[in-house]
Amino acid sequence: MKKTNGFYFSFLTLAAITSCFLAYQYQQKNLLPCIEKKNKKNFTDQYSQKLTQKENVVWELITTHTGVTQEQCLKNHQSHLQQETTMYKKSNKQQLKNAKKLSPKTHQLVEVVLQDFNINPQSIDIIPFKGEGSPAAADDWTLFIDEQDLLSYPLEAQYFILGHELIHIQSQDHSIRCALHRLVPNKNNKNIQSALDSLDHLQETRADTLAMLKGDKYIQGSISFFEILEKREGRNFEIASHPKTSDRIMLAKNIYSLNNDVSIKNNALA
Numbered sequence: 249m250k251k252t253n254g255f256y257f258s259f260l261t262l263a264a265i266t267s268c269f270l271a272y273q274y275q276q277k278n279l280l281p282c283i284e285k286k287n288k289k290n291f292t293d294q295y296s297q298k299l300t301q302k303e304n305v306v307w308e309l310i311t312t313h314t315g316v317t318q319e320q321c322l323k324n325h326q327s328h329l330q331q332e333t334t335m336y337k338k339s340n341k342q343q344l345k346n347a348k349k350l351s352p353k354t355h356q357l358v359e360v361v362l363q364d365f366n367i368n369p370q371s372i373d374i375i376p377f378k379g380e381g382s383p384a385a386a387d388d389w390t391l392f393i394d395e396q397d398l399l400s401y402p403l404e405a406q407y408f409i410l411g412h413e414l415i416h417i418q419s420q421d422h423s424i425r426c427a428l429h430r431l432v433p434n435k436n437n438k439n440i441q442s443a444l445d446s447l448d449h450l451q452e453t454r455a456d457t458l459a460m461l462k463g464d465k466y467i468q469g470s471i472s473f474f475e476i477l478e479k480r481e482g483r484n485f486e487i488a489s490h491p492k493t494s495d496r497i498m499l500a501k502n503i504y505s506l507n508n509d510v511s512i513k514n515n516a517l518a
């Protein structure tokens with residue numbers, strides 16, 4: 249069927265707009281945009297602002313696909329917090345009874361990181377666990393550590409791994425995620441699942457970024473940790489709840505470059 253030039257023009261315009269929109273959505277969902285070197289001044293504030301912008305975009309997506317607003321989610325989170333705290337603390341007590349002790353070396357490491365993040369050691373439980381590939385994990389009340397796995401990484405990576413988990417604790421990521429999942433019982437829909445995944449992505453990117461903004465040892469630790477992961481998992485490895493490892497390395501190298509005022513040969517820093 250013959251089509252007019254006007255039709256082709258509209259079609260091409262529509263295609264261009266659609267690809268720009270999809271590229272924008274991809275970037276918003278998966279990447280925290282890098283800051284250019286010329287904007288080095290106050291890059292910590294700029295990254296905090298970018299996280300807030302990303303949070304707004306993520307919640308717009310969640311509300312569009314699930315009908316749940318951020319306010320509703322936080323309200324639900326608050327109303328369950330006391331009950332959850334009691335339940336988790338009780339379960340931690342039981343797990344601590346059965347867990348084998350962490351070595352003094354690891355305890356010392358944890359103490360340093362807790363201090364860097366201004367967390368009172370009495371306010372959280374530290375429980376050894378078998379991470380099945382995760383050297384550490386956290387809910388709002390607990391830092392779980394797979395000591396053998398954690399100590400297999402270089403020291404700076406150990407700092408970052410723990411720092412990342414402490415940001416999850418400080419941001420109450422676990423209980424906020426639980427509140428959203430409570431409010432969205434039906435997950436049998438691709439758009440709903442992708443909206444829920446976008447909250448996980450946000451929480452992971454925030455944990456990476458805020459941990460690195462604590463200073464150079466956390467930034468270097470992030471690069472070291474993710475480069476090891478990338479070698480192990482391959483460049484294109486991806487799980488729905490986490491940003492791609494290559495994107496996390498790109499973010500870490502951008503922050504390293506801004507913090508150290510040096511150039512790293514990486515396309516993302518242009």
Ligand SMILES: [Zn+2]
Nearest residue numbers: 412416452455
């Ligand atoms: Zn995480």
